Amino acid sequence: MSLRTRRRLVPWLFLAPALLWLLLFFAYPLLNQASVSLMTGDPENGYTLTWAFHTYWDAISQYKVQFGRSILYAGIATALCLIIAFPLAYFTAFHAGRFRNLILLLIILPFFMSFVLRTVAWQLILADDGRVVSILRSIGVLGSDGRLLASGVAVVAGITYNFLPFMALPLYVALEKIDRRLLEAATDLYASRATAFRKVTLPLALPGIFAGSLLTFIPACGDFINAALLGTPRQYMIGNVIQSKFLNILDYPTAAALSFTLMLFILIGILLYARLLGARNLTEAAI
Amino acid sequence: MAATDTLAPPASAPPAPKPVTSSRDRLRHWVLGIWSVLALLYLFIPVFIVVLFSFNDNRGRFNFTWEGFTLRHWAHPFADADLAKAMTNSIEIALIATVIATLLGTFMAVALVRYNFRGRAGIDFFVFMPLSTPEVVLGAALLAMFLTLNINTGFVTIVIAHVMFTLSYVVVTVKARLEGMDRHIEEASMDLGATEWVTFRKVTLPMIAPGVAAAAMLAAAISFDDYVITSFNAGQTQTFPLFIFGATRQGVPAEVNVLATMLLLAVLVLMGLNVLVQRALARRDAVRTSA
Numbered sequence: 313m314s315l316r317t318r319r320r321l322v323p324w325l326f327l328a329p330a331l332l333w334l335l336l337f338f339a340y341p342l343l344n345q346a347s348v349s350l351m352t353g354d355p356e357n358g359y360t361l362t363w364a365f366h367t368y369w370d371a372i373s374q375y376k377v378q379f380g381r382s383i384l385y386a387g388i389a390t391a392l393c394l395i396i397a398f399p400l401a402y403f404t405a406f407h408a409g410r411f412r413n414l415i416l417l418l419i420i421l422p423f424f425m426s427f428v429l430r431t432v433a434w435q436l437i438l439a440d441d442g443r444v445v446s447i448l449r450s451i452g453v454l455g456s457d458g459r460l461l462a463s464g465v466a467v468v469a470g471i472t473y474n475f476l477p478f479m480a481l482p483l484y485v486a487l488e489k490i491d492r493r494l495l496e497a498a499t500d501l502y503a504s505r506a507t508a509f510r511k512v513t514l515p516l517a518l519p520g521i522f523a524g525s526l527l528t529f530i531p532a533c534g535d536f537i538n539a540a541l542l543g544t545p546r547q548y549m550i551g552n553v554i555q556s557k558f559l560n561i562l563d564y565p566t567a568a569a570l571s572f573t574l575m576l577f578i579l580i581g582i583l584l585y586a587r588l589l590g591a592r593n594l595t596e597a598a599i
Numbered sequence: 600m601a602a603t604d605t606l607a608p609p610a611s612a613p614p615a616p617k618p619v620t621s622s623r624d625r626l627r628h629w630v631l632g633i634w635s636v637l638a639l640l641y642l643f644i645p646v647f648i649v650v651l652f653s654f655n656d657n658r659g660r661f662n663f664t665w666e667g668f669t670l671r672h673w674a675h676p677f678a679d680a681d682l683a684k685a686m687t688n689s690i691e692i693a694l695i696a697t698v699i700a701t702l703l704g705t706f707m708a709v710a711l712v713r714y715n716f717r718g719r720a721g722i723d724f725f726v727f728m729p730l731s732t733p734e735v736v737l738g739a740a741l742l743a744m745f746l747t748l749n750i751n752t753g754f755v756t757i758v759i760a761h762v763m764f765t766l767s768y769v770v771v772t773v774k775a776r777l778e779g780m781d782r783h784i785e786e787a788s789m790d791l792g793a794t795e796w797v798t799f800r801k802v803t804l805p806m807i808a809p810g811v812a813a814a815a816m817l818a819a820a821i822s823f824d825d826y827v828i829t830s831f832n833a834g835q836t837q838t839f840p841l842f843i844f845g846a847t848r849q850g851v852p853a854e855v856n857v858l859a860t861m862l863l864l865a866v867l868v869l870m871g872l873n874v875l876v877q878r879a880l881a882r883r884d885a886v887r888t889s890a
Contacts, residue, residue, distance in 0.1 A: 322795045323714035327722065330703035330766055337763040338729050341740035348743045400638040403631040415635065417870065422642050424866040425649060425859050428826050428843045432851055433645035436652075436663050476642060505627075526731065534733025537826060541847060551735045551827075558739050558831065568743060571736040578733065 349568035359564060371569040375553050382549040383577070385464070385539075386532035389471040393479035393528050394521065396472070401483035401520075405490075416484070419477050431470055431541050438466050438542070462544045470538035475531060479524040486520025487513070522589055530578055550574055646863070653856035661850035672853040676861065679854055685842035686858060688754065692838065693823040696761035701815040703762070704769025709803060711770070712777040713785065729767045737764055738831030745832065752834035760832045761825065765818035772817060776810025 349367060353359035372379070404415045422430065437444055438460040445461075448454040460466050490513060498508035536551030545552075550570060557567035652662050656669035677683040710716075711723060729737060741760050745752055784806070788798040804811075826840040833841055843855055 319795075320716070323710040323716045326706040326710035326714075330707035330726075330770070331722065333703060333762060333766060334725065334729070337741060337744075337759055338737070339725075341737075341744040344744045344747055345740040348747070396638050396641070399631050399634040403635040407628055407631060408635075415639070418639050419642065421863070421866075422646050423820060423824070425646050425863050426840055426843060427824050428840045429649055429851070429855060429859050430645040432843065432847055433648040433652075435847075436648060437644065439663065441664075473641065473645070476638070480638075530731055530733055534735040534827075536735065537844070541844075551733070554735050554739055555830070558742060564743060564746070567739060571733075571739045574733060575736050578731070582731065 345568045346572065348564050349572055351565045353565075355562040364565070367565050367569045368573065371566045372573055375550060375570060378548055378550045378553050379573070379577070381547070382533050382551070382574075383581075385468050385471060385549060386529050386535075388468050389475065389532050390479075390525050390529045392468070392472045393476050394525065397476060397480040397483055397524065398521075401480050401487055404484050405487035416481075419480050419484075423477065427474060428537060428541075431474065431537055434466070434470050434473065435461060435541055438469075461542060462547070464543070464547055466542040467538050467547045467549075470542045471532045471535060474535075474538065475528040478527040478531070482523035482527060483517065483520040486517045486523075490516045518589055522586070525585065526582060529581070533578055534574060649856050650860045650863075653853055653860050655853060657853060659850070660852070662853045662856070663850070672857045676854050676857040679852055681837065682842055682852065682854055682858070685837040685839050688836060689823055689839040692754070692757050692761060693819045696758050696765060696822045697815050697819040699758075700762045700765040700769050700818045701811060704766050704814065704818075705773050705807070705811050707766075708770045708773035708777055709799065709807075712774055713782065713803070726767050726770050729764055730771070734764070734825075734827035738828035741828070742831040752832050753836045756832045756834070757829055757836060757838070760828050761822040764825075764828060765821050768817050768821060769814040772814035773807060773810045776807050776813075780806055 347361055348359070350361060350363050350365065351359035352362045352364045352367075400415075400419075404412055408415055436442065439445070440459050440461060445454065445459060448460070449456060449458060454460070494512050494516075495508055498512050499505070503511065533549075534551045534554075536549060536555050539547050539549045539552050554567050554570050554574070557563045557570065652665075653672055654668050654670065655662055655665055656667040656671070657664075658666060677686075707726070711719060711726075738760065741756075741763070742752065745756055750756065785798055785802050788802045789795070793801070824840060825838075826844060829838055829841060830844075837845075839858075843851055846852065846855070
């Protein structure tokens with residue numbers, strides 16, 4: 313074998329095992345799922361491929377409420393994460409000084425305690441006989457029989473909580489990269505603090521906002537643990553439906569159709585969002 | 600060393616510390632600081648609760664109200680056989696999946712950063728796709744395939760699933776490390792007659808080792824904590840997160856809190872050791888370069 317062909321083969325040798333794994337256990341299952349979503353039948357007699365496109369229509373119209381709720385909850389949670397995390401990331405990047413590494417450690421540390429268990433802890437915090445509810449009742453934020461657990465508020469708070477670090481870290485990375493001299497230049501050129509923030513910091517932080525929002529929104533859209541532990545069936549999201557269709561009801565075609573529709577929604581969402589923030593801006597800033 | 604110092608991009612020059620001047624600046628600083636403390640508190644409230652309730656002297660199965668301090672759960676954290684089994688399963692799965700994913704992902708990252716070949720952009724995008732797909736979809740698709748192929752789900756299928764979704768994290772992490780590295784060192788090695796394999800083993804690998812270690816840590820953490828994908832592909836096998844979720848109906852035993860707290864402490868100790876080792880290495884390097 314000549315050196316040239318060998319050099320050309322090497323990258324493929326390096327790639328092959330991982331690529332094969334992803335093709336077999338990521339790409340192929342998705343294709344398989346596409347075919348399952350077009351099958352008809354029942355759990356006892358099995359399902360056969362009949363190109364039943366109507367499953368999609370039926371599934372979407374039957375579960376449009378859960379779809380809408382998933383997007384709404386995930387959207388609110390993403391916005392809340394951004395509001396909570398931006399000042400935190402900004403402080404860490406610009407003002408934290410020698411506490412910077414400590415703050416980053418503290419942001420990551422909760423990850424090392426089981427996510428399901430921390431969500432169970434929220435059950436306890438928001439419980440009807442808990443302190444939070446009694447305080448909120450006494451100051452009149454909640455009515456005398458108002459509750460937090462088993463409500464949309466609890467589910468959104470849980471999602472916000474669970475995905476906050478996914479927003480904070482990319483924001484921090486983007487803000488930390490900003491060359492301080494650009495900000496000095498802006499103020500030297502008589503820009504006010506607010507103008508410098510709006511015209512320099514914010515545009516340069518966009519890649520972080522983009523990455524953070526996706527890392528929060530995508531898993532939040534498919535999440536079902538928060539709704540299952542902190543909500544009731546009236547707060548169930550599309551993830552809950554997909555999970556129960558697959559594991560309890562064994563209605564595989566509907567479950568497959570729903571998960572494809574969810575993927576499609578998210579893909580469209582990403583494209584729109586990238587458009588909104590200016591994709592060119594993003595790729596340039598990312599480099 | 601001196602040559603690279605002068606070549607360093609000006610962006611990495613340390614920013615001149617600006618003294619906080621006006622009272623408005625100081626106010627802004629304080630507001631941001633207080634906001635950050637509150638945000639961190641929000642992150643830690645459930646962690647405190649979990650740790651606190653590992654010491655709760657609860658009477659029944661439910662561990663929801665504080666009934667006094669006890670160390671009895673800490674005395675026998677593995678008393679529940681199912682919990683112990685779930686814990687060992689989780690650790691075994693995380694270890695096996697991490698080894699496979701780190702190995703495959705590191706090679707893939709090297710190929711993607713160090714070689715120019717047709718289809719690279721496509722593969723880059725393909726590797727990114729599992730990260731932008733909700734976990735329910737990944738788990739459900741994999742289960743549908745196992746069902747279609749009549750494969751029983753269990754320990755092995757969990758490992759397969761975990762490797763699949765941690766692989767992309769490994770590739771992204773190692774790639775980030777590789778992209779920040781000087782490739783001339785590898786070219787020099789090849790110019791001096793080393794084959795690709797020798798270059799990879801003796802030059803590339805030692806240089807990316809910290810990135811690979813970080814990727815492995817990340818993969819292990821994600822695998823250990825995964826509920827969603829595992830719930831689809833576990834069959835009768837229990838893992839730590841599955842056990843906790845399953846136990847929520849009858850009350851999560853306090854032993855779970857104990858194990859979770861122990862794990863958090865172990866991670867803290869490891870992080871502390873890591874800082875010490877890094878400091879020692881930096882000191883050694885400083886001595887070497889000055890000598």
